[in-house]
Amino acid sequence: MQLKVYNTLTRKKEEFVPVQPDRVGMYSCGPTVYKYAHIGNLRAYVFMDELRRVLEYNGYKVRSVMNITDVGHLVSDADDGEDKMEKSASETGKTPLEIAQFYTDQFMKDIDALNIERPTVCPKATDNIPEMIAIVQSLLEKGYAYETEDGIYFSVEKFPQYGRLSGINLEEQRHGARVEVNSFKRHPVDFALWKKAQPNHIQQWDSPWGRGFPGWHIECTAMSKKYLGELFDIHTGGVDHIPIHHENEIAQAECWLGHKAVNYWMHSEFMLIDGGKMSKSLGNTYTVADVVKRGYAPVVFRYFCLNVHYRQKINFTWEGLASAKTAYDKLCASLFAHRQSEESTDKEVLDSYRVKFEDAICDDLNVPLALGILWTMLRLPKSKDVYDLALTFDKVLALDLDKVQDVRSAPIDIPNDIRMLAETRLRARKQKNWAESDRIREQLSQLGYSVKDTADGYEIVKK
Ligand code: AMP
Numbered sequence: 001m002q003l004k005v006y007n008t009l010t011r012k013k014e015e016f017v018p019v020q021p022d023r024v025g026m027y028s029c030g031p032t033v034y035k036y037a038h039i040g041n042l043r044a045y046v047f048m049d050e051l052r053r054v055l056e057y058n059g060y061k062v063r064s065v066m067n068i069t070d071v072g073h074l075v076s077d078a079d080d081g082e083d084k085m086e087k088s089a090s091e092t093g094k095t096p097l098e099i100a101q102f103y104t105d106q107f108m109k110d111i112d113a114l115n116i117e118r119p120t121v122c123p124k125a126t127d128n129i130p131e132m133i134a135i136v137q138s139l140l141e142k143g144y145a146y147e148t149e150d151g152i153y154f155s156v157e158k159f160p161q162y163g164r165l166s167g168i169n170l171e172e173q174r175h176g177a178r179v180e181v182n183s184f185k186r187h188p189v190d191f192a193l194w195k196k197a198q199p200n201h202i203q204q205w206d207s208p209w210g211r212g213f214p215g216w217h218i219e220c221t222a223m224s225k226k227y228l229g230e231l232f233d234i235h236t237g238g239v240d241h242i243p244i245h246h247e248n249e250i251a252q253a254e255c256w257l258g259h260k261a262v263n264y265w266m267h268s269e270f271m272l273i274d275g276g277k278m279s280k281s282l283g284n285t286y287t288v289a290d291v292v293k294r295g296y297a298p299v300v301f302r303y304f305c306l307n308v309h310y311r312q313k314i315n316f317t318w319e320g321l322a323s324a325k326t327a328y329d330k331l332c333a334s335l336f337a338h339r340q341s342e343e344s345t346d347k348e349v350l351d352s353y354r355v356k357f358e359d360a361i362c363d364d365l366n367v368p369l370a371l372g373i374l375w376t377m378l379r380l381p382k383s384k385d386v387y388d389l390a391l392t393f394d395k396v397l398a399l400d401l402d403k404v405q406d407v408r409s410a411p412i413d414i415p416n417d418i419r420m421l422a423e424t425r426l427r428a429r430k431q432k433n434w435a436e437s438d439r440i441r442e443q444l445s446q447l448g449y450s451v452k453d454t455a456d457g458y459e460i461v462k463k
Pocket residue numbers: 029030031032033039040041042043044237238239240241269270271272278
């Protein structure tokens with residue numbers, strides 16, 4: 001089946017046709033490495049990985065580039081606030097370099113744990129400053145950018161197609177109250193390509209405009225062009241990148257190159273927590289470490305993500321993760337039984353499942369449907385052939401199906417009813433209902449489990 005993908009730019013599912021036959025270049029906006037990635041961020045990278053795997057399943061050789069943002073991403077995605085790296089440095093007393101190295105290493109561990117294949121190249125923004133300066137200089141020479149007291153800005157009015165990706169209208173933005181008017185800018189939506197640094201700013205480089213540092217958006221244009229060329233196939237990111245970051249990337253790249261740079265723009269929807277936003281103040285920005293602390297293998301979180309299409313919002317709850325674990329364990333148990341069987345299955349029957357699976361993944365990555373097809377296939381009489389075909393599907397799903405023993409999802413074997421009790425106790429603690437919380441602790445203890453409170457939840461241990 002012909003692979004189709006939804007292109008945010010045209011708002012349509014389109015047939016995927018690569019620039020070069022059999023090869024695909026894809027670029028994904030990578031993490032800003034000033035803190036641990038939360039599970040919402042990781043959903044975006046599970047999507048990046050599914051896309052790459054579907055392309056590879058279709059026989060393409062994929063070159064995947066994901067940048068590491070270690071400078072220039074301000075607290076607001078536009079040009080306001082401190083640089084996130086500088087802020088973290090001043091809060092911790094560490095250097096931005098130390099912070100970037102630490103969180104990059106943590107991020108790589110997280111993506112490994114979730115079976116996200118490492119991208120072919122993960123360039124760091126700070127290793128590509130000369131490339132960024134060259135683009136800014138060229139945009140200035142071509143008249144698309146201007147210098148102000150505090151930096152070099154891109155003039156959005158010079159690019160009539162500005163707003164095509166997100167559907168924003170520049171005139172409305174000029175008059176609308178939503179965009180802060182920076183007195184240096186000619187239009188409120190103009191964005192910084194380069195910022196002039198104050199002497200106390202730690203990360204700064206020489207440039208034709210004095211010491212300074214790059215804007216966040218120019219980083220992705222410089223690195224995608226360097227590693228994928230002037231026109232590449234797919235650019236991914238979360239939906240929050242559509243209105244500012246990617247709109248800006250398109251504007252600066254097309255003005256610089258004189259032609260379009262990306263054929264397909266693909267965006268993954270957000271993850272909600274308990275139906276709402278993730279936020280530090282609500283204490284619900286969970287990490288992979290939190291998932292593991294509560295006794296779930298990271299692959300269970302991957303399974304949880306795969307059950308919702310990447311263009312739909314996904315609502316994370318601990319109860320939902322517990323159900324995902326129950327389902328995943330059943331899947332593994334069934335596969336194990338197929339693996340043990342000495343029977344075979346008719347080739348035509350197997351082919352019909354394979355075709356349905358491939359149709360699903362080629363239809364804009366309908367992985368939830370593909371999972372459903374796997375589940376239906378597992379209802380066939382037990383046979384090693386079914387197991388073998390499931391392993392072929394696992395090239396896309398990456399759910400460790402080759403490792404099924406019996407039930408292997410939990411690094412520690414905590415039954416769901418125990419987890420649920422621990423969750424109820426956590427809720428009681430959040431409501432400061434200490435008597436109830438103590439009562440449940442005692443109950444858990446009698447059932448053979450001890451629960452330890454941590455800053456972000458709890459850990460359960462079998463005694
Ligand atoms: P950042 O490190 O902030 O640049 O974000 C990394 C990736 O995570 C980007 O692709 C964002 O679009 C994505 N992202 C941020 N928050 C969420 C969320 N709650 N759900 C899903 N994706 C998110």
